[in-house]
Structure formats: structure tokens, C-alpha cells
Amino acid sequence: EDQVTQSPEALRLQEGESSSLNCSYTVSGLRGLFWYRQDPGKGPEFLFTLYSAGEEKEKERLKATLTKKESFLHITAPKPEDSATYLCAVLYTGTASKLTFGTGTRLQVTL
Amino acid sequence: DSGVTQTPKHLITATGQRVTLRCSPRSGDLSVYWYQQSLDQGLQFLIHYYNGEERAKGNILERFSAQQFPDLHSELNLSSLELGDSALYFCASSATGSYGYTFGSGTRLTVV
Numbered sequence: 001e002d003q004v005t006q007s008p009e010a011l012r013l014q015e016g017e018s019s020s021l022n023c024s025y026t027v028s029g030l031r032g033l034f035w036y037r038q039d040p041g042k043g044p045e046f047l048f049t050l051y052s053a054g055e056e057k058e059k060e061r062l063k064a065t066l067t068k069k070e071s072f073l074h075i076t077a078p079k080p081e082d083s084a085t086y087l088c089a090v091l092y093t094g095t096a097s098k099l100t101f102g103t104g105t106r107l108q109v110t111l
Numbered sequence: 112d113s114g115v116t117q118t119p120k121h122l123i124t125a126t127g128q129r130v131t132l133r134c135s136p137r138s139g140d141l142s143v144y145w146y147q148q149s150l151d152q153g154l155q156f157l158i159h160y161y162n163g164e165e166r167a168k169g170n171i172l173e174r175f176s177a178q179q180f181p182d183l184h185s186e187l188n189l190s191s192l193e194l195g196d197s198a199l200y201f202c203a204s205s206a207t208g209s210y211g212y213t214f215g216s217g218t219r220l221t222v223v
Contacts, residue, residue: 032210043113043201043214044154087154091210097142098167099212103153 006102024070029093036087078109115215129190136204143185149198
């Protein structure tokens, strides 16, 4: 069965302490991998789309990378305002436009 | 403001009742998607409409139904509500040819 697995489930960092979040997928025919940020009680906010292995995208302190089996969201020198749940989703062949989401990584950045 | 509007923001109702959740997509977007988010299961796909036509269905219960109207707004109808239906319900929209979703702020449904 096609799956999207995110790790770790939760991560606590001190301000300035860089780290990476992982999203691994077992899907056939990946058409795109998406990263979203979700704050408590709010809708997911789009961050990045990656389409092919080797692709990288950056936005402020965030950088997303993609291999054939996984994606990483690197957070460099995080700040408390980066605290949120980060969701990964995949779009694969045969599912029209339906995104399949992982369960997310809850990130907390403390002073 | 994402441009996707969902109403109401909060809804508290009793078991066995029926509710309607409303979504207005971003201007120009023809696709509307409905997702359910509960604490233990993450975001689960319910249904996708494109320009008024149903395009894909997920694990949507028979008690749930949806439609998209000519003005492109969509409604999700939930009936015979059970305690387990308590969740956040999100609507998202996308432009034709685009795979990126824009989500609304959700409706929090509490069934008591």
C-alpha cells in the first residue's frame, strides 16, 4: 500500500539549533512531493513542491530536498516562530489530484 | 487570509444530527477538495470536485455527501452524526493544471 511516513513525530530544538525532518514514501509513480506548515487550529500553509530526485527548494530558514525514496526539510538556525507541525504530502500516478499526507512532525523551538 | 473561505469556524451538535459545512474556493480555482483531520489519523482525503463534477472519492462514509454548485462553492453534508465524527474539516482549492492546494482555515466539528 502506498504510504507516507514522517519522522520524528515530535522534535524540540533550541533557537539556533539546526536539524532535519524526514518524509519517506513508498509510492509508485511519484508526480510531486509537497511540504506544508500547519499552526494549531489552522489550515495547512503551502511551503514547497518538489518534482524530481535531486531537486532542492529554499525559503528563508527552510530547505527541502528530494531523493527517490525520501525528502528532507532542513531547518537552519530556527527561531521560536518556526514552531508548528510540518506536513509532507505526495501526489502519485493514478490518483488524479489527490494528495496523500503524512501525519506530520510537531516542531517546537525554544529560546 | 488564504482566499479559501470556510464556514462556520466552529460547530457543536448532538449525535444523530445533520450539519452542512460550506467552502468558497479561491477566485478562479475550479477544484475543491475536502479533508478530515482527526488527532489520531492526520489529514484524510474525502472527496474532490472539479467545476461541479465529482472527480475522486476517498474513504468517505455513506453518511457524508458533498456537492459543488455552479458558482463553485461547495458544501459537505454530514448526517447521522456520531461522536467519532468530531474533527477538523478542511476545504482546499487549486487552479487547473496546478497540484498545489490552498487550504481554508477549517471547520471544527464537535459531536456531543
